Amino acid sequence: MTVPEHTLAALDGLDPDLVARLRFVLEADALKTIIRRNSITDGSRRENTAEHSWHLALMALVLAPYSDEPIDTARVVELLLVHDIVEIDAGDTFVYDTSAATQKEELEQHAADRLFAIVPGADGERLRARWDEYEARETPEARFAHSVDRLSPLLLNHANHGELWQEYGITIDRVLEMNAKIADGSEGLWGAARAVLDDATAKGWFPEA
Numbered sequence: 001m002t003v004p005e006h007t008l009a010a011l012d013g014l015d016p017d018l019v020a021r022l023r024f025v026l027e028a029d030a031l032k033t034i035i036r037r038n039s040i041t042d043g044s045r046r047e048n049t050a051e052h053s054w055h056l057a058l059m060a061l062v063l064a065p066y067s068d069e070p071i072d073t074a075r076v077v078e079l080l081l082v083h084d085i086v087e088i089d090a091g092d093t094f095v096y097d098t099s100a101a102t103q104k105e106e107l108e109q110h111a112a113d114r115l116f117a118i119v120p121g122a123d124g125e126r127l128r129a130r131w132d133e134y135e136a137r138e139t140p141e142a143r144f145a146h147s148v149d150r151l152s153p154l155l156l157n158h159a160n161h162g163e164l165w166q167e168y169g170i171t172i173d174r175v176l177e178m179n180a181k182i183a184d185g186s187e188g189l190w191g192a193a194r195a196v197l198d199d200a201t202a203k204g205w206f207p208e209a
Contacts, residue, residue, distance in 0.1 A: 066188035069140035086111035147185030162205025
């Protein structure tokens with residue numbers, strides 16, 4: 001994204017540290033333009049990545065008691081708020097698109113290098129560390145963040161009568177394989193995922209294998 005030069009010009013002369021942080025804020029606004037595959041619950045339009053990140057952060061606050069391990073909820077929220085920042089440069093990669101997944105890591109690493117470097121000093125380093133932590137999935141917070149991230153589109157797709165699964169020919173077997181990792185962070189959330197998937201299967205919302 002190109003940050004509006006007239007806005008940066010208006011900030012000229014202020015503390016450079018403040019200006020850099022505001023530049024990052026303006027860059028982050030571009031997440032509102034990244035359109036994801038799934039629709040919002042009323043089916044009226046596709047969700048954008050900024051909405052997705054906000055919704056996941058809210059889910060983490062509400063669903064934290066269902067983590068299988070003790071977690072720092074505020075840290076989970078940080079992970080979820082930064083985990084898709086890289087889509088500003090790399091775009092949204094559809095989780096079931098195996099060909100695009102081969103380039104995803106390199107594109108997102110380059111995006112992380114550029115974007116988190118905008119924030120000065122230790123704060124930029126902390127945000128980058130949170131992004132790396134989410135990607136590595138080695139801490140209880142990262143595992144729970146991934147569980148929430150996987151559950152959200154399942155709920156939205158069920159709300160829309162399996163629209164996405166039908167549009168892209170995604171079978172129940174592929175959905176189960178892709179989302180079984182929800183259980184790594186929360187057996188409770190995996191149980192919720194299985195409930196909506198079982199219901200979708202019973203209603204015939206998945207294409208034939």
